[in-house]
Amino acid sequence: MPTLLAFFQSPLGNVLLAxxxxxxxxxxxxxxxxxxxxxxxxxxxxxxPEGGRKG
Amino acid sequence: MIFPIGVYLGALAIGASIGVLTGMFGVGGGFLITPLLNVLLGVPISIAVGTGVVQILGVSTAGIYRRRGEGLIDYKMALILFGGNYVGVRLGARTLGWLNGLESISLGSRRAPAGEVYTLLIFAVLLIGIAVWMFLDTSRSHTEEPPQGLFARVRLPPYTHLASVGGTPLSIPVLSYFGLALGFLTGLLGIGGGVILLPALVYLVGMRTHCAAATSLVIVWLTSFVATITHSLAGNTDLLLAVPLLVGGSLGLQVGVNVCNRTGGARLRRYFCFVVLAAVVLIVGKLGAFAFFR
Structure with missing residues (x-):
């Protein structure tokens, strides 16, 4: 989880998130x-109603 | 950056109004989002530009998904135009940088960059011309769509046949350079290309108005995709602020697409005149800001 958080704070992660x-x-x-x-x-x-339908 | 709650509520309303325009005309609305976020809500200009681009990407994605089954989008045309467009935007932005480095002129009691003032003036004249042309065309014409576009008369091989213009052969080099010219204007003037794109696709390429609005959406998507990468690398995007813009935008988009589908081509072009005039008002405001607030 901390690794994922760190990734999304990196420039590449930022771009991906954006x-x-x-x-x-x-x-x-x-x-x-x-x-x-x-x-x-x-x-x-x-x-x-049934009669109202058009085929 | 955390803003007061009022800013997020304001962003929701701004997003919704821009979403309606995107759905109706296929414009990104960048020319409206940036000044509205900056002037009305006090968002710093760099964040307003970067976050506005994120909103345009999201809303145009929803718009393309919504219109996917209608057969109105011409992907081939969008790709041909985007190739030249991308190069043109870079060229226009560089030219603007060069023009601004030249000299400054006095405007009122202040000094302003000559290049930017002249390009804004030229753009205002161009937009007023487009608005007047479209207004007159929709007033005098009894047909829903204008006749054959100007590009159909140009004979320069190789050609491509596009269903959206009734199979008329169109010169690929002409379309590519047209994309380049549109991109150049966008880069030079610093506002989205959608305002010029719709009338150009209708009158120059000869597309039906509804096809032009839908195809313009794809070009806007491609442009905003590239711009989002650039701005997020520069740290200009605020995703927390983008959320209300996106929520409002997707609601407004549904309204816009419905109105577009129920409105005739001529009336749609007439409504678009008001969008063009709104862009003129913003340009005049920018020129006024140069004269009085710099």
Whole structure:
């Protein structure tokens, strides 16, 4: 653990962290919103009456 | 560096507003983040620049992921432009350093670096021209997209065929030098290239507005990736401050992409005029700062 901490305080660790945090966050948040949208769409489709669906 | 809680809340709001712009137009918003963090929240300028770049990287990553299935991003075009762009940014930054070392001029009662003042003035004129052109174009034109781009008329082999411009053959050397010119302007003027990129992709390359906004996102991602490495090596990034910027940015991005998808090309270009004008206001503010606060 102290070795890992020391690594992230080194210049290379700093660069890696500065790249990993935004890219990781960006992917995670976009994936989360995708799931949220899919769920909302599924719920909307389930709420539609049978006759209201268009093939 | 630990800031008061108000700074983090302010960063959340700034991140959200910039995220909307990134989602709508594919601009990184660097030209807004830096002055907002510095002037409104009192974050030191070097940290504001470095942390702003981290936010742009995160939000553009989310934007590319969000748009991956829509078929709007032209990765081939982004890569061709980025090659020249990267070299251009380096060249522009060196030229600015050289210009600033030349002489200083009196502006109001103060002295200011001549090179920076002249380049800012030229940029302000260029941006006003872009805003007026786009505004007039969207006012008089009844079609959603402008006709063939200017580059389609240039005959200089080898050519590439890009789906985003309807398969029209485009000269690879022209595209590469265009990327270099864009990068040169970005490096020289010290603000993000997104403000010039979107109108250039639409009017010069002939891309549809929605494709241009999505492809611009990839170029912004590549540029901010390189800039994040440079700034973190220089110790300019503050990840604690980047967190609220990223959280706000990813929320704003969802709103921006939704608005973009529901808005017609012509209207989207008209809205973009206001973003360009915001950049002009900031440049005038910078010139004012030279005259009164230096």
């Amino acid at each position: 790249l990993l945090v935004p890219i990781g966050w960006g992917l995670l948040s976009a994936w989360f919103f995708d799931r949220l949208r899919e769920r909302a769409n599924r719920r909307k489709a389930c709420d539609l």
